Amino acid sequence: MTIKSPSPDAIAEAVDYLRQSNVIGLPTETVYGLAGNGLDEKAIQKIYEVKGRPSNNPLIFHVRDVDAAKELTQEWPETAALLTSHYWPGPMTIVLPVRSDLQSSALAGGRTIALRCPQHPVALELLRQLEFPIVAPSANRSGTLSPVSAEHVWDNFHDSIPLILDGGECRVGLESTVIDLTENQVRVLRPGILNEKHLRPLLEVSASNEEKVQSILKSPGLLSRHYAPSKPLRVIDDPGELDHFSMSVVYLSIGNDGIGIDLGKSPEQVASNLYRSLWEAQKMEVDMIVIDRPPLGEDWNVIRDRLRRAVENPESL
Numbered sequence: 001m002t003i004k005s006p007s008p009d010a011i012a013e014a015v016d017y018l019r020q021s022n023v024i025g026l027p028t029e030t031v032y033g034l035a036g037n038g039l040d041e042k043a044i045q046k047i048y049e050v051k052g053r054p055s056n057n058p059l060i061f062h063v064r065d066v067d068a069a070k071e072l073t074q075e076w077p078e079t080a081a082l083l084t085s086h087y088w089p090g091p092m093t094i095v096l097p098v099r100s101d102l103q104s105s106a107l108a109g110g111r112t113i114a115l116r117c118p119q120h121p122v123a124l125e126l127l128r129q130l131e132f133p134i135v136a137p138s139a140n141r142s143g144t145l146s147p148v149s150a151e152h153v154w155d156n157f158h159d160s161i162p163l164i165l166d167g168g169e170c171r172v173g174l175e176s177t178v179i180d181l182t183e184n185q186v187r188v189l190r191p192g193i194l195n196e197k198h199l200r201p202l203l204e205v206s207a208s209n210e211e212k213v214q215s216i217l218k219s220p221g222l223l224s225r226h227y228a229p230s231k232p233l234r235v236i237d238d239p240g241e242l243d244h245f246s247m248s249v250v251y252l253s254i255g256n257d258g259i260g261i262d263l264g265k266s267p268e269q270v271a272s273n274l275y276r277s278l279w280e281a282q283k284m285e286v287d288m289i290v291i292d293r294p295p296l297g298e299d300w301n302v303i304r305d306r307l308r309r310a311v312e313n314p315e316s317l
């Protein structure tokens with residue numbers, strides 16, 4: 001069996017696999033990662049291959065602490081020191097100029113590097129035992145839903161990876177906030193549960209900017225439809241609309257107790273339930289998934305962002 005609970009033996013096995021250029025399923029507090037040695041071209045190639053990821057989309061380097069991050073960068077600006085002292089370990093990725101002599105296909109041809117210190121005991125224990133950083137994209141096939149349990153990782157890859165460490169369900173449930181620190185103006189490239197409200201007291205930040213991400217990818221539109229379930233997904237304004245669908249639907253509710261699958265009321269609750277509920281819903285015998293439109297306000301940015309990339313009617317968000 002590929003899925004193992006993270007006993008000391010299983011962690012030792014994971015360390016061996018990673019030292020031998022293999023890739024494994026790794027729990028983090030955001031989503032599960034498909035992890036490999038970040039300084040090993042063979043492992044990096046395997047990640048792109050297994051995931052079916054375009055080679056122009058760079059990977060995040062996961063590190064055990066700030067010192068390990070500094071080893072990979074050319075400079076460590078004040079903004080990096082401030083942000084990491086508040087939010088590492090945690091669901092925050094920062095982008096900085098990469099150390100000038102570091103060559104890696106995980107950078108996808110760019111000269112910047114994305115860095116994150118994950119807040120999950122299994123990921124941290126593994127990083128402490130390793131002498132290299134881990135690159136880990138979300139452990140799903142490109143374009144599909146990110147996994148928030150070991151079973152989801154198994155559903156994606158089966159025996160094509162040798163080991164999945166089972167760290168339970170991911171607490172945050174959505175991918176980390178990606179923040180660009182390479183220019184004067186700090187920018188959020190990918191919204192996350194850690195949003196502008198948390199960053200503003202520390203820094204002057206501008207709103208998330210999808211165009212910027214696309215220019216890095218050099219391939220406009222690559223990210224636009226991204227976190228999609230395998231069934232059509234539609235946003236509705238009112239549960240009353242449920243009566244008007246001619247096909248069978250499953251309803252994911254935001255704050256409407258009693259009917260459908262309840263995602264919760266707060267952005268944190270909805271974030272931690274969203275992917276798991278979409279995984280459940282896409283396996284049901286229904287034609288379509290419908291979901292409430294999230295409330296307005298910046299705390300909901302991350303939910304709106306992920307839904308915009310997944311629904312059939314993004315103009316409604």
Ligand code: TXA
Pocket residue numbers: 028030031032033034057058059060093095110112113114116118136137138139174175176178189190216
């Ligand atoms: O929460 C997370 O970040 C998860 C867990 C496993 O850590 N990882 C994750 O990785 O979501 P991935 O590869 O699915 O998404 C990484 C995002 C992509 O949109 C990628 O384009 C962006 O980060 N990225 C990576 N390196 C970058 C760089 N140097 N500059 C700008 N964006 C970068």
Ligand code: MG
Pocket residue numbers: 137138146175
């Ligand atoms: Mg991903």
